[in-house]
Amino acid sequence: MAANLIGRQTIAFNGLPRLVSAYTIVGRLEGQGPYRDFFHEILDDDLVGQKTPEKAERHILEKAVNEALRHKGLAPQDIQFYISGDLLNQVISAVFSARSLGIPFLGIFSACATFAQGLGLGSALLQGGFADRVVVATSSHYQTAERQYRYPVELNIQHRPTNQHTVTGAGACVLSLEGEGPKITHATFGKVVDMGLKDPNDMGSAMAPAVFAALEQHLQDTGRGPDYYDLILTGDLGRQGLKMLRILAERTGLSLDSRLQDGGALIYGGNPKTGAGASGAACSAVMALGFVNAQLQAGKLHKVLLVGSGALLNQLTVQQGDSIPTVAHAVAIEA
């Protein structure tokens, strides 16, 4: 069996790739929430002076990467791989940021689980001896996601209580086998799960079973109980999805209690404009690289399991009557 594979689906990083630098940018609304002090930058203007929200999204993604590099005195040529993806068709935010950065580009996609997928893949490339440093980054933007997946914001369509509000933001990090910072110890990449749910206005419920499957598999593969971790942070289930996940866990006797939290349920602090909470490829990135990273560095958290989840639908799959496939990837991070 492969040397760095444990159990069925979990890979172990014995070389202990470290998260040596991080930078997070969030929009105005995210900057009004209870986690505002953990983000590196809060935008005054979600369009950052650009003509379109798509150009704004790629701009903040690029900036997050450049700042993560700058804080360690690194230049793009010090990095072997730029691993990035986003929610837009053909991951154009990632693509255009890669064009400016000039780092060999690996485009990835698993919707809002993209950041967790990237952390795992980047760590594997380091551990495998293929790179000295990699950058992993994702972005999302409320206005770009709304008009692509739902309706242009100008129509002011009424949202449902189970709708989630796409985070405007970007998170970027540098991973390296050398240097100081939290260690990435394991990644459990999930299978695609589809329980037959079809409501694109309730993606939290659709994603909960995939999160549960990845979490259960991670615990089984590592022989750990949930209490091994101080915090199990799901990416963006929102309040509805989190409720579903708690029900699934209770039914199988898995006690998660308050150590289970969800980035999407936390970031807006229950702001009524934001439905069931946040979603978006930036949500787990800014909560992990802003909040979790700071708490690990400050010694307030020691062992965290990040479980990113993605709803893998598009407009056409909804129109053609397909149910919503989902995926989750779990990444263990220790101080």
Add this chain to the structure above:
Amino acid sequence: MAANLIGRQTIAFNGLPRLVSAYTIVGRLEGQGPYRDFFHEILDDDLVGQKTPEKAERHILEKAVNEALRHKGLAPQDIQFYISGDLLNQVISAVFSARSLGIPFLGIFSACATFAQGLGLGSALLQGGFADRVVVATSSHYQTAERQYRYPVELNIQHRPTNQHTVTGAGACVLSLEGEGPKITHATFGKVVDMGLKDPNDMGSAMAPAVFAALEQHLQDTGRGPDYYDLILTGDLGRQGLKMLRILAERTGLSLDSRLQDGGALIYGGNPKTGAGASGAACSAVMALGFVNAQLQAGKLHKVLLVGSGALLNQLTVQQGDSIPTVAHAVAIEA
């Protein structure tokens, strides 16, 4: 420096991952071309009895994977990672095939360079000790790509001579460190290149500089001349892009001659319906896993460099006046 990195951008697979099983499916038009005898299956009906071309595309992708597994007596649970992507928004063909297969899923995207990216990433996961076997697969479909990127085929819009015809097909392979089959020796992952071209009807010209950059970097990193390889097969530049690439090579004194061929220029044998030739995420997959694989196994080719290229645009980037970012990834395969 990282142990398996040579030069600036090339990774070496000393464990020699092998391509142990492959299966290719193509549509009717591809099945009329000069490479028909190399494909494992030719469709009678490009819709394969499905209600929509999107459902047809995911159906053939899934079938290609299942057949590649079946030919070696493998089941999905024998595979650690399913690495897949396609041209459709949110890579839905890959996603839905992953749902049926039940293998941990890594979604990737670099347009028509997706297959080459997958081969390189899959080989890295094997070499790094993270998996015993991985599956890499991509698909594309003329009808799904036309209606997403251009116009629905029912409108019968006149194509330009530089337009390329998206391959209907799917290619899947099993990579493993054990077993018999061609060896994957190196991968050079490219940077995103954009020379300012804006014509979405001439993607070959847009991609040629990225292919040239990846090829030149690969040769520099490995210290090889083009004559090291019996065949340098670009993925889908088409005749126009191939002409541009030859001009770029000549200007720098790189002699490529007839050892340089292009999958997109070859597959239809100059059928006038197909403009400048083929494109699509399946194009390089079926040419590599059908033609190249067979020639390597038969001893007619010994050393092949596959250079996949992708035009990383979407409808919105064209509408917003952006030029076309492109990328190319080179993978060396030996008998």
